[in-house]
Amino acid sequence: MERQVKGDPGQARERVLIAVDGRRNAPQAVRAGKRIADRLGVAWTAAFVDTGRPRTEALQEALDGTFRLVESLGGQTAVLRGPHVDEEILAYARDQNASAVVIARTRRRPMSGWFRQTLTQRLLRRHTGFELIIAGSKPEPPRTQRRGMPWLGMLRQTPLGHYLSAAWVVSAAIIVSALLEKSLPLPATTSSLIFLTGVLVVAARTSLPAALAAAVMSSVAFNFFFLEPQFSLAYGAAEVIATLLFLVVAVIGGNLANRLRAQVVALRATNEQSQALLAASKRLATAPDAEAVQRISVELIAAFERTPACFLAAGAEGAGLHVVAAAPYPIALSDKERAAAAWAFEHGRPGGYQNKAQADMQWRFIPLLIGQTCYGVLGVKLGDLPFRAASEQLLLLDTLANQVTLTLARTELTSSLAQARVVEERERLRSALLSSVSHDLRTPLSSIIGSASTLRDFGRQLTEADKRELLNTVMGEGERLDRYIQNLLDMTRLDHGGLELDRDWVTFADVVAAALHRLRAELAHLQVARDIPAGLPLLYVHPALIEQGLVNIIENAARFSPAGGALRIAGRLDEAQLVITVTDQGPGIPAADRKRAFDMFFSGDSGDTGRHGSGLGLAICHAVVKAHGGSIEALAGPDGRGTSICIRLPLYEQAQAPQSAES
Amino acid sequence: MFDSAESAPAxxxxxxxxEVQIRRFLRISLASQGxxxxxxADAGKGLKLAATRTPELIVLxxxxxxxxGREVLEEIRSWSAVPVIILSVRADEHEKVRVLDAGANDYVTKPFGMQEFLARVRNLLRVQTPDEQDAGWYDDGYLTVDLVQRRVAVQGDYIRLTRKEFRLLRILFLHQGCVVTHxxxxxAIWGPTHTADTxxxxxxVGRLRQKLGDDPSKPRYLFTESGVGYRFVAQGSEP
Structure with a gap:
């Protein structure tokens, strides 16, 4: 049925399975099983089958002791749930690929074999595929002196209401029987069936002691009222048989009802745990990073267990474990508790509460371990809980801890992937920067050095026109180099956000004129058109930066224009914005790339083999415009040809500048 | 010194x-040498000119x-063995090896001086000129190489070369002035399975230099192109 396994469920490796019960000789079976497992060199699990019968405190304590022993010896524990011990053990052994099953020799039972087979006998008959080992130990003596004690306990535990309802049912049976006897000529034995029904009802609805009480009462009442001689308690053979019959029905009915009820309770508990785990995995699945997992895990535990929980993680480089999340309130651990947590972290085994060496601890520390990686330690304060509740919750906690560990592993994987992407992106940018710098610095340098060395070495063979052309090249390329270096400097300034805008009032026409003048060499082969209406309001900008941005845009447009192509620079007013458009007749930018055009180092293609130009120019213009609160975008040219770069700059009220400043 | 260029048909x-500026100074300086x-200005036009005007050298x-650029080189190589000098701002060896292996004859990193560039141009043009490719004969007074007789002499004394040394010299000699990659x-010497065993x-090369009396730190004949390959330079022409 339902299984909760600590550690690694579903492992295909061979293992030794030790079936433990709450008896005193279970530790011997555990030790024997461990020895066998060590000899075989395989892992081992101690499993307890919870049949749903109520556990006495003594049984619970013995079971917890056994599980502690298992943990301290390095074994795994499992609780199996099902009505039949043998079936659960067989199924689990098959499931876990057990090569040997160790069971403790049960107490001597002189009557066994007459009525019902012992677990050993049942396993012996049905086992397949594994060795069945019966741990040899001194068997427990037959329990003589303790016989009857559970009965007394049960009698005491039964609520008074059960006895009252038993009395009520018997009374009803008396009345019904009397009425029937009066009205119909029935034999007395019919009344016995009515009493029997009453006993069965009591057994099914209440508990075994009440059913027994009902049986005794029914027998007395039946004898007294309905058997000849009436109104006397004389006991003959018939009376004795009827009494025994009542008792047998009470015992069978009561036991059946008891077991059914216990199973329902167990099922409900299992269901609650499954629901809890399901809810936990749902919440954990949404955790985006390790911090969230830490927070959610302690919140979950605090909610489930109704007890404080905390998460300890190792700090950076030898900082040791410290609490990174706690619920329901901030938690400060004592030094001893911290040491127990550190022990659990280092040894990869649960520490604190229920650990043999640290048994007096209030906290249980569960390491979150996958392979060799420990993601931290979950701390749960179990000391305040009733003993039994704590041991019940330990298994749930272990399962929960498994989920948390897996989630942490997942988030770590995700974040390391993201980290790798960031590193890769940085690396890509770096190499783009290098190749762009080498291209943009070396191209003008090549022309300068080539032209200068031609002049030096072959000057005498050159015509005057050639010499002038070479000198012009040296000058022009020197200026280009200077522009590029200026761009690099601007970019580092803009990039670090250390740029302060030194605003002033300027006319747009002046800025355009300055930019065109700087680029006259580049624009010589183009037809430049200006469309700047008179009466545009003044711009309140950092003039040098805006000019540089415009130079970059125009230079870029010129670079991609065909010889003799038209280049149009226009300004117009749109509400409180100045809209500047620079339109060329170049090859244009594919729609998909238009946004990226303003990325640093975007240049259509990468490195040397792509179109030249660093891609810095547009990025700088973007940064400049953004610093002024404006926007920039690349659009298709007016007739689907070329590119139109559109800049929008906000305009301000001219407080101190005269209205007619542009004239 | 430059008479050879002028006496031969241009x-x-x-x-x-x-880059128009690069073309400008290359045009002026090359034209000044006759x-x-x-x-x-672009690959399309370049390929068309290479096919229709049959240049003796291409600067790419x-x-x-x-x-x-590499695609252009492959395209040219698919129908022509015309010498190609690659211009690039990239100075790393991998790039050089790649384009040389793809069929380029030389690689010049920007920026460069005109003297060096013209020397390479002359080298490549000389190798290609058939009447100067004297059937594998070389003599500069110090070194004598006779590929037909398989004889090499230094200052008139024949030197013994192993088979591999001679093959190396032969390959470099036949591609005078050009970088031959590792x-x-x-x-060519060890076969296709040893192309990484530099x-x-x-x-x-060390033994060959020793036998030729070539100082590795200041070679006269066998020049090292670090990380790329080697180049044989005939005396009387700059590397």
Missing amino acids: SRILIIDD YEVLEA DLGLPDMD GQLLR HYLRII
């Missing part, structure tokens, strides 16, 4: 580079707007 050189210069920039040399080459 060699036609095609420049494929998108070469006929063709210019192309790797960074072209319409096509990758991979090309290894493949230490073989270092040893052979």
Whole structure:
């Protein structure tokens, strides 16, 4: 049925399975099983089958002791749930690929074999595929002196209401029987069936002691009222048989009802745990990073267990474990508790509460371990809980801890992937920067050095026109180099956000004129058109930066224009914005790339083999415009040809500048 | 010194580079040396000129707007063995090896001086000129190489070369002035399975230099192109 396994469920490796019960000789079976497992060199699990019968405190304590022993010896524990011990053990052994099953020799039972087979006998008959080992130990003596004690306990535990309802049912049976006897000529034995029904009802609805009480009462009442001689308690053979019959029905009915009820309770508990785990995995699945997992895990535990929980993680480089999340309130651990947590972290085994060496601890520390990686330690304060509740919750906690560990592993994987992407992106940018710098610095340098060395070495063979052309090249390329270096400097300034805008009032026409003048060499082969209406309001900008941005845009447009192509620079007013458009007749930018055009180092293609130009120019213009609160975008040219770069700059009220400043 | 260029019929050189300033000084300087210069600003035009005007040398920039320079080289190599000098701003050896292996004859890193560039141009044109390719005969007074007789002499004394040393010298000699990459040399001498074993080459080149009396730190004949390959330079022409 339902299984909760600590550690690694579903492992295909061979293992030794030790079936433990709450008896005193279970530790011997555990030790024997461990020895066998060590000899075989395989892992081992101690499993307890919870049949749903109520556990006495003594049984619970013995079971917890056994599980502690298992943990301290390095074994795994499992609780199996099902009505039949043998079936659960067989199924689990098959499931876990057990090569040997160790069971403790049960107490001597002189009557066994007459009525019902012992677990050993049942396993012996049905086992397949594994060795069945019966741990040899001194068997427990037959329990003589303790016989009857559970009965007394049960009698005491039964609520008074059960006895009252038993009395009520018997009374009803008396009345019904009397009425029937009066009205119909029935034999007395019919009344016995009515009493029997009453006993069965009591057994099914209440508990075994009440059913027994009902049986005794029914027998007395039946004898007294309905058997000849009436109104006397004389006991003959018939009376004795009827009494025994009542008792047998009470015992069978009561036991059946008891077991059914216990199973329902167990099922409900299992269901609650499954629901809890399901809810936990749902919440954990949404955790985006390790911090969230830490927070959610302690919140979950605090909610489930109704007890404080905390998460300890190792700090950076030898900082040791410290609490990174706690619920329901901030938690400060004592030094001893911290040491127990550190022990659990280092040894990869649960520490604190229920650990043999640290048994007096209030906290249980569960390491979150996958392979060799420990993601931290979950701390749960179990000391305040009733003993039994704590041991019940330990298994749930272990399962929960498994989920948390897996989630942490997942988030770590995700974040390391993201980290790798960031590193890769940085690396890509770096190499783009290098190749762009080498291209943009070396191209003008090549022309300068080539032209200068031609002049030096072959000057005498050159015509005057050639010499002038070479000198012009040296000058022009020197200026280009200077522009590029200026761009690099601007970019580092803009990039670090250390740029302060030194605003002033300027006319747009002046800025355009300055930019065109700087680029006259580049624009010589183009037809430049200006469309700047008179009466545009003044711009309140950092003039040098805006000019540089415009130079970059125009230079870029010129670079991609065909010889003799038209280049149009226009300004117009749109509400409180100045809209500047620079339109060329170049090859244009594919729609998909238009946004990226303003990325640093975007240049259509990468490195040397792509179109030249660093891609810095547009990025700088973007940064400049953004610093002024404006926007920039690349659009298709007016007739689907070329590119139109559109800049929008906000305009301000001219407080101190005269209205007619542009004239 | 430059008489040779002027006395021969003007060699036609095609420049494929998108930077107008680079084309300008190359055109002026090459023209001043008597070469006929063709210019192309992009790969399409360059390939057309290479096919229709049959230049004797092509100067190819790797960074072209319409096509990758390496593709242009492959395209040219698919129908012509015309010498190609690659211009590039990239100075790393991998790039050099790649384009040389793809069939380029030389690689010049920007920026460069005109003297060096013209020396390379002359080298390549001389190798190609059939009447100067004197059937594998070389004598500069110090070194004598006779590929037909398989004899090499230093200052008139014959020197003994192993088979591999001679093959190396022969390959470099036949590609005078050009860089021959490690991979090309290894493949030709040791076969295709040893193209990564550059230490073989270092040893052979070291012995060959020793026998030729070539100082590795200041070589006269066998020049090292670090990380790329080797180059044989005939005396009387600058590296």
